[in-house]
Amino acid sequence: MTDVQLTVVDHPIARARLTRMRDERTDNAAFRAALRDLTELLVFEATRELAVEEYEITTPVTTTTGYRLAAPPLIVPVLRAGLGMADTAHSLLPESQMGFVGLARNETTFEPEAYMASLPESLVDREVFVLDPMLATGGSLVHCCTLLTERGCTSITVLCALAAPEGITRLEQSGLPLRVFTGSIDSELNADAYIVPGLGDAGDRQFGAV
Ligand SMILES: O=P(O)(O)OC[C@H]1O[C@H](OP(=O)(O)OP(=O)(O)O)[C@H](O)[C@@H]1O
Numbered sequence: 001m002t003d004v005q006l007t008v009v010d011h012p013i014a015r016a017r018l019t020r021m022r023d024e025r026t027d028n029a030a031f032r033a034a035l036r037d038l039t040e041l042l043v044f045e046a047t048r049e050l051a052v053e054e055y056e057i058t059t060p061v062t063t064t065t066g067y068r069l070a071a072p073p074l075i076v077p078v079l080r081a082g083l084g085m086a087d088t089a090h091s092l093l094p095e096s097q098m099g100f101v102g103l104a105r106n107e108t109t110f111e112p113e114a115y116m117a118s119l120p121e122s123l124v125d126r127e128v129f130v131l132d133p134m135l136a137t138g139g140s141l142v143h144c145c146t147l148l149t150e151r152g153c154t155s156i157t158v159l160c161a162l163a164a165p166e167g168i169t170r171l172e173q174s175g176l177p178l179r180v181f182t183g184s185i186d187s188e189l190n191a192d193a194y195i196v197p198g199l200g201d202a203g204d205r206q207f208g209a210v
């Protein structure tokens with residue numbers, strides 16, 4: 001059992017975008033737009049403490065000190081639903097490399113089934129930002145983050161739109177080195193392991209049902 005560092009990003013704009021995502025009347029395009037805006041706020045908070053390095057630049061007037069991220073994190077969206085966060089995170093972190101993990105939760109067992117992983121072989125001394133809008137049972141994120149620690153990663157930041165208390169407990173029990181930034185901690189999971197009140201299936205809400 002470890003302490004998962006948990007931050008709820010409850011900025012008014014985050015709450016408004018999350019409300020749009022929760023509303024069943026929101027169509028696929030509007031859902032994707034709201035997720036992009038929410039991702040911006042999540043990345044903003046999660047990068048607050050990243051190390052910067054100084055370098056000299058010349059403005060039209062004089063020379064001065066400039067700043068850049070010392071070590072841009074590897075961005076890892078969890079397919080499908082995390083894809084909707086990837087472009088926004090990459091725009092804010094343009095020097096970052098991106099890896100991909102594909103998981104589909106088995107809706108009978110609720111266990112993740114892996115269908116792809118494209119990651120650098122070594123993640124020693126690399127900070128990784130994992131993008132997945134939904135932390136429900138936590139099975140998918142434990143699977144993804146274990147792939148990362150198996151490659152030597154010791155610093156993982158998870159960005160999600162919604163988290164269930166059950167998923168947070170599962171992450172804590174996993175012992176993985178994690179920080180989690182979420183737009184909300186919802187009430188519970190229902191009998192189908194969906195987050196309540198939630199927003200439904202984040203993959204289907206963006207891309208259509210499979
Ligand atoms: O915490 P868990 O109980 O594991 O559930 C969360 C997972 O479920 C969703 O993906 P899903 O399996 O529906 O795949 P999709 O993104 O292709 O829709 C979501 O994007 C997470 O990856």
Ligand SMILES: O=c1cc[nH]c(=O)[nH]1
Nearest residue numbers: 136194195200201202
């Ligand atoms: O509520 C949930 C749970 C798992 N996956 C989703 O997309 N939504």
Ligand SMILES: [Mg+2]
Nearest residue numbers: 201202203204
């Ligand atoms: Mg889905």
